[in-house]
Amino acid sequence: MQRPYVIIVSAASVDGRIASKTGYSRLSCPFDLKRLHEVRASVDAIMVGANTVINDDPTLTPRYVKAVRNPIRVVIDGKMRTPLTAKVVTNKEAPTIIVTTEQADRSKITQLVNMGVEVWVMGKERVNLKDVLEKLFTERGVRRVLVEGGGHLNWELIKEGLVDEIRLTISPYVFGAGTSFIEGEGYPTTMEGPRLRLRSVNICECGQEVIINYIVERCCSSI
Ligand SMILES: NC(=O)c1ccc[n+]([C@@H]2O[C@H](COP(=O)([O-])OP(=O)(O)OC[C@H]3O[C@@H](n4cnc5c(N)ncnc54)[C@H](OP(=O)(O)O)[C@@H]3O)[C@@H](O)[C@H]2O)c1
Numbered sequence: 001m002q003r004p005y006v007i008i009v010s011a012a013s014v015d016g017r018i019a020s021k022t023g024y025s026r027l028s029c030p031f032d033l034k035r036l037h038e039v040r041a042s043v044d045a046i047m048v049g050a051n052t053v054i055n056d057d058p059t060l061t062p063r064y065v066k067a068v069r070n071p072i073r074v075v076i077d078g079k080m081r082t083p084l085t086a087k088v089v090t091n092k093e094a095p096t097i098i099v100t101t102e103q104a105d106r107s108k109i110t111q112l113v114n115m116g117v118e119v120w121v122m123g124k125e126r127v128n129l130k131d132v133l134e135k136l137f138t139e140r141g142v143r144r145v146l147v148e149g150g151g152h153l154n155w156e157l158i159k160e161g162l163v164d165e166i167r168l169t170i171s172p173y174v175f176g177a178g179t180s181f182i183e184g185e186g187y188p189t190t191m192e193g194p195r196l197r198l199r200s201v202n203i204c205e206c207g208q209e210v211i212i213n214y215i216v217e218r219c220c221s222s223i
Pocket of ligand 1: 010011018019023049050051053076077081126127150151153183
């Protein structure tokens with residue numbers, strides 16, 4: 001099967017949280033934000049999980065940088081919880097695909113379709129992320145996908161061996177609780193998870209953040 005190259009980009013506190021226990025997630029300095037938008041401008045699609053849309057209401061378009069076109073926005077939303085008022089629905093600068101399951105409310109699907117959103121029903125209870133990536137590759141010509149979290153979507157993709165690269169910014173904060181960068185049932189030891197190869201480490205222009213770039217070398221065994 002052919003699928004796009006998948007990059008997870010995220011900013012985490014020193015204790016590895018991408019959001020606090022109350023959902024606060026502003027961890028990037030302006031330089032880091034610009035870096036994120038540069039990646040947005042270089043990909044064909046941007047993928048996020050339902051909670052990220054609900055909590056952050058991101059527009060998911062490249063700003064602060066010159067972009068040739070806006071990438072497709074892809075929301076993985078098993079129960080179709082995306083609000084009709086979400087920017088990925090109401091903002092028309094980029095196309096949006098919401099991928100859901102047979103559990104989704106049919107009338108909400110109709111409403112979203114009438115609002116110009118494309119809806120893919122892929123799976124009975126869970127969205128098969130491999131199928132989504134394949135479909136994006138073959139039907140939409142998507143070759144590079146930026147994943148912008150959150151932690152649960154990151155885990156699902158890592159678990160399925162569908163991630164090629166991780167760009168993680170460590171910010172000078174501590175949350176002590178909240179959502180981890182990768183949040184799931186977890187691996188018992190280092191043997192079960194993917195092996196990462198360090199590509200680069202850079203200090204942000206702000207002088208306080210560290211940008212770590214890893215390549216995913218082997219995918220994990222299924223757990
Ligand atoms: N600092 C950063 O860089 C950064 C970046 C992004 C997000 N965040 C933060 O991260 C938090 C959200 O992270 P999160 O881990 O709670 O949520 P998330 O990963 O954004 O979304 C998780 C939800 O997505 C749906 N989903 C994911 N994979 C699925 C699959 N295979 N099939 C069906 N549905 C699937 C599920 O919805 P259902 O349960 O409804 O099925 C799941 O509950 C927010 O607070 C946000 O602010 C931070």
